[in-house]
Amino acid sequence: LFFCLPLCSKYQKQSIFRSSCEMVSKSTNEKLKQGIAVRFHGEEGMGQGVVREWFDVLSNEIINPDYGLFTQSADGTTFQPNSNSFVNPDHLNYFQFAGQILGLALYHRQLVNIYFTRSFYKHILGIPVNYQDVSSIDPEYAKNLQWILDNDISDLGLELSFSVETDVFGAMEEVPLKPGGTSIQVTQDNKAEYVQLVTELRMTRAIQPQINLFDEYELELLLSGMPEIDVQDWYKNTDYTSGYDTQEPVIQWFWEVVRSLTQEERVLLLQFVTGSSRVPHGGFAFLMGGSGLQKFTITAVPYTAHLLPTSSTCINMLKLPDYPSQDVLKDRLLVALHCGSYGYTMA
Numbered sequence: 001l002f003f004c005l006p007l008c009s010k011y012q013k014q015s016i017f018r019s020s021c022e023m024v025s026k027s028t029n030e031k032l033k034q035g036i037a038v039r040f041h042g043e044e045g046m047g048q049g050v051v052r053e054w055f056d057v058l059s060n061e062i063i064n065p066d067y068g069l070f071t072q073s074a075d076g077t078t079f080q081p082n083s084n085s086f087v088n089p090d091h092l093n094y095f096q097f098a099g100q101i102l103g104l105a106l107y108h109r110q111l112v113n114i115y116f117t118r119s120f121y122k123h124i125l126g127i128p129v130n131y132q133d134v135s136s137i138d139p140e141y142a143k144n145l146q147w148i149l150d151n152d153i154s155d156l157g158l159e160l161s162f163s164v165e166t167d168v169f170g171a172m173e174e175v176p177l178k179p180g181g182t183s184i185q186v187t188q189d190n191k192a193e194y195v196q197l198v199t200e201l202r203m204t205r206a207i208q209p210q211i212n213l214f215d216e217y218e219l220e221l222l223l224s225g226m227p228e229i230d231v232q233d234w235y236k237n238t239d240y241t242s243g244y245d246t247q248e249p250v251i252q253w254f255w256e257v258v259r260s261l262t263q264e265e266r267v268l269l270l271q272f273v274t275g276s277s278r279v280p281h282g283g284f285a286f287l288m289g290g291s292g293l294q295k296f297t298i299t300a301v302p303y304t305a306h307l308l309p310t311s312s313t314c315i316n317m318l319k320l321p322d323y324p325s326q327d328v329l330k331d332r333l334l335v336a337l338h339c340g341s342y343g344y345t346m347a
Contacts, residue, residue, distance in 0.1 A: 017061040020054070021097040024104075032104060055105055059112035062098045069094055073117050073137045076288050077278040080117045080137060083166075115278050131199045138202070145195045153188055160186035162194060164201060177201060227278050229266045231259055234296065237284035242300035244320075251298065253326035257333060268337040275313035289315050308336040 024032070038054040063070045063079050068088045070079040085091040105112050119133035131149070135142035162181030165172045176182050177197035186194045235255055244251055258266065271277045273296065280286040287296055294316050301307070303321040309332060310319045323329040 016054075016057050017064075017067075020058060021094065024097060024100050025093070032100070033107060036104065036108060051108075052110060055101070055110045056113050058101050059105075059114045062101065063114055067091075067094055069098060070116075074139055074288075075136055075276055075278075076280050076286065077276060078115045078117045078136060080120055129199055131195050134199055134202050141202070145198065148191055149195055153186070153191060158186065160194065162186065162197065164198060175201065227263075227267055227270075229263065229270065229279060230283065231255070231266070233279075233283045233285075234258070237287070237295055239295045239297045240299070241297060244298055244300045250320065250322050250329065253323070253329050254298065254320060254333075256326060257330045260330075265334070265337060269333070272337055273311045273313065273318045274316045287316055306332075308332050310336075 036051055036054075038050045040050065061067070063072075068082055068085050069091060071082045072078070073080050081095075085095070088094065102112065104110070117133075117136045119129045119136060122129055122133070131142060131145040134145065162177040162184040163174050164177065166175050174182060177194070178184075181197075184190075240246070240248075240251065246252070258269065261269065267277050270279070274287065280288065284296060287294060297315065297317045298320050299317055301310075301319045301321045303323055307321045309321065311317060312319070320329075321332070323332065
């Protein structure tokens, strides 16, 4: 399928978005599967480089706030569907187009410059969300749900019902979580159902499963690719505590090990310490913690044999034992990354 964008140059991104939306919507699935060729107005260049540039422009425009389709989540790096997208009268057509572009990217093995929340990928795959997924969009709300689950609420007088108030452009609307929910009280016996229904309401709901081959992590990597990590930027924006500094041998060994890691292993390390596989827009200086900006931090831990590094993801802290050699450090770090990436501490 040949896309000639006669009314715009590659610098007129909104025109490209609208022109491409019109062209794709008029094309059949069979034509879209045959292949894509793109030419920008005033340029002779064609080929895969131009196609990649087209996908890059479109993926950036999909999350352009002017369209109101997606909003940035609390982690500052991922995006989720905007529940108030209806402010744009064409939002359903644009959502359909966004879905077609993501489908084309998958089919033609192109990457897009967007990271979505894992809960969004779960919806695409038909995987049920849980209250922990809420943390990507509202960490404090997720903590409140966790507290309800962990504590006996029988005598607390919370006066919760199976309904929630939702802010729609400044106007509060009460939304029942199930039929008659406004008159059903939340009790110790039904609180788990309440938490699940609240979670489903807060997450994106109206997405039908269309892809069932990959889990949400693999789908994320397939769509957006393995993140590129600038080790020098990482190094410059790291803090140290408990006696560590850049002159300590174990810290120098650590950074030498990081530079020797594969890109995939660096991503594992980042995820191990921060809970995210992505570097924020703007670099490591904009890394977010549970209370706002929080730099990557390495703190000292007394060394004992076979002790592995651990982490506190809420404050982006790596707890690094004072290993006796670089070889031991690398060995223990890789064991932690490959065997215990989901076994980090949360505080």
